[in-house]
Amino acid sequence: MQADENRVILAMCQVGQEADDRFAYREQELNGLCEAAGATVIAVVMQKRAQVDGRTFLGAGKIEELSNLAEVNEADLVVADRELSPAQVRNLERLLPCRVIDRTQLILDIFAKRAQTREGRVQVEMAQLNYLMPRLTGRGVELSRLGGGIGTRGPGETQLEMDRRRIRTRMSYLRRELTEIEKQRSTARKRRRRDVPVVALVGYTNAGKTTLQSKWVRDKGRETVVTGQNRLFDTLDPTARQVQTKLGNPYIVIDTVGFVEDLPHHLIEAFKATLEETRYADLIVIVVDAGHEPMSHLETTRQVLRDLNALDKPVITFFNKMDVAEGQPAPDVHALETLYGSAMGESLDALYAAVERQIMLDEVRVTLHTHPDDVIWDQLLRNGRIESADPVSPEEWLVTAVTSRRDAHIWQQQRQDGSTNDKPNS
Numbered sequence: 001m002q003a004d005e006n007r008v009i010l011a012m013c014q015v016g017q018e019a020d021d022r023f024a025y026r027e028q029e030l031n032g033l034c035e036a037a038g039a040t041v042i043a044v045v046m047q048k049r050a051q052v053d054g055r056t057f058l059g060a061g062k063i064e065e066l067s068n069l070a071e072v073n074e075a076d077l078v079v080a081d082r083e084l085s086p087a088q089v090r091n092l093e094r095l096l097p098c099r100v101i102d103r104t105q106l107i108l109d110i111f112a113k114r115a116q117t118r119e120g121r122v123q124v125e126m127a128q129l130n131y132l133m134p135r136l137t138g139r140g141v142e143l144s145r146l147g148g149g150i151g152t153r154g155p156g157e158t159q160l161e162m163d164r165r166r167i168r169t170r171m172s173y174l175r176r177e178l179t180e181i182e183k184q185r186s187t188a189r190k191r192r193r194r195d196v197p198v199v200a201l202v203g204y205t206n207a208g209k210t211t212l213q214s215k216w217v218r219d220k221g222r223e224t225v226v227t228g229q230n231r232l233f234d235t236l237d238p239t240a241r242q243v244q245t246k247l248g249n250p251y252i253v254i255d256t257v258g259f260v261e262d263l264p265h266h267l268i269e270a271f272k273a274t275l276e277e278t279r280y281a282d283l284i285v286i287v288v289d290a291g292h293e294p295m296s297h298l299e300t301t302r303q304v305l306r307d308l309n310a311l312d313k314p315v316i317t318f319f320n321k322m323d324v325a326e327g328q329p330a331p332d333v334h335a336l337e338t339l340y341g342s343a344m345g346e347s348l349d350a351l352y353a354a355v356e357r358q359i360m361l362d363e364v365r366v367t368l369h370t371h372p373d374d375v376i377w378d379q380l381l382r383n384g385r386i387e388s389a390d391p392v393s394p395e396e397w398l399v400t401a402v403t404s405r406r407d408a409h410i411w412q413q414q415r416q417d418g419s420t421n422d423k424p425n426s
């Protein structure tokens with residue numbers, strides 16, 4: 001696809017009581033989405049109406065204006081800012097000299113473009129097929145002749161030509177595939193969870209999660225840096241990076257997919273497994289762009305977490321981009337702590353410290369081989385709580401105890417280093 005093939009005109013409808021600033025924000029967001037899809041917005045057509053036109057989305061006069069604009073500017077595509085019905089798309093494409101897609105399809109295209117893993121691809125294809133199903137009739141011909149470009153990045157031409165029955169077969173295959181992937185994921189997750197605590201970065205798209213994670217890794221880890229791009233939805237599949245505390249205790253920072261307001265419900269479903277990672281995290285850091293509707297974005301983020309039943313764990317709220325924000329947002333009263341900073345600038349030590357305090361202090365149950373003469377036994381008595389202790393040999397006891405995660409990690413490290421062992425030292 002050539003970038004200049006994607007000359008886009010936005011068609012926007014300000015409906016009923018929608019406030020001007022809200023509408024302006026939606027325009028900005030749709031612009032960002034187009035940019036993320038690799039398209040260039042060449043014009044915006046807006047109309048204020050009591051409600052969208054049932055047949056053609058905008059009124060007849062506006063459609064004519066839109067049609068002329070598209071003609072003169074050789075536009076490839078019109079993107080509507082709201083979900084269109086299959087009939088609306090058909091009617092519009094009859095009246096306009098170019099293709100028409102809606103916001104949902106635009107988001108799906110971006111997802112498709114960014115999907116890296118097998119799971120991501122399967123989920124995107126599922127969502128695309130779901131979206132396609134009711135739109136097949138009367139559109140099949142157009143869809144099958146489309147080449148590249150946004151709005152066409154479907155599951156492939158041959159699949160687009162499939163009839164509904166074949167799509168259903170494909171979907172049930174994908175569903176089985178997803179179950180299989182989910183099984184593998186949960187094994188991987190369990191393994192990871194047993195090893196080290198997990199911190200999930202969540203929040204609105206473009207908040208700076210990926211930038212923050214990269215800095216985190218740069219400051220506290222040894223991995224290669226991936227810089228955040230100025231694009232929405234830069235992260236589709238969760239990426240887990242390992243970092244460590246000053247003492248060398250490892251923990252994992254997970255970057256999750258960002259979300260937009262009014263994300264159609266079927267898209268949320270498609271990415272449920274991605275966001276599900278947050279459910280298994282030990283700590284959630286909500287990242288908020290302090291300069292961009294911070295309070296409403298914070299509320300959206302919380303709502304999604306609530307929907308995912310992921311709010312039963314400690315939350316730290318981080319207002320990012322303080323370097324460009326005008327004024328400081330009020331602290332998040334629901335969070336354990338609120339911190340302010342910039343993933344691009346000054347030191348983030350306060351954030352790291354807050355996070356590490358949280359994940360290292362909580363209690364874990366450990367089962368280990370040790371001995372009453374071992375230094376670990378003393379530490380267990382001092383900092384933890386021994387629940388059971390059974391001798392298995394003269395030099396080895398099997399002990400179950402509750403202790404801080406931090407201590408448990410230190411022992412684990414020590415054991416890996418071979419600097420101590422379970423048995424009493426001479």
Ligand SMILES: Nc1nc2c(ncn2[C@@H]2O[C@H](COP(=O)(O)OP(=O)(O)OP(=O)(O)O)[C@@H](O)[C@H]2O)c(=O)[nH]1
Nearest residue numbers: 206207208209210211228230232233234235258343
């Ligand atoms: N001024 C400023 N810009 C920042 C800061 N943090 C991130 N950015 C910029 O904000 C944009 C988005 O950052 P990302 O890290 O990609 O955002 P994200 O939350 O990962 O976005 P999604 O992956 O779409 O969910 C990039 O252009 C960053 O360079 C910051 O602290 N200050």
Ligand SMILES: [Mg+2]
Nearest residue numbers: 209210234235
């Ligand atoms: Mg990202």
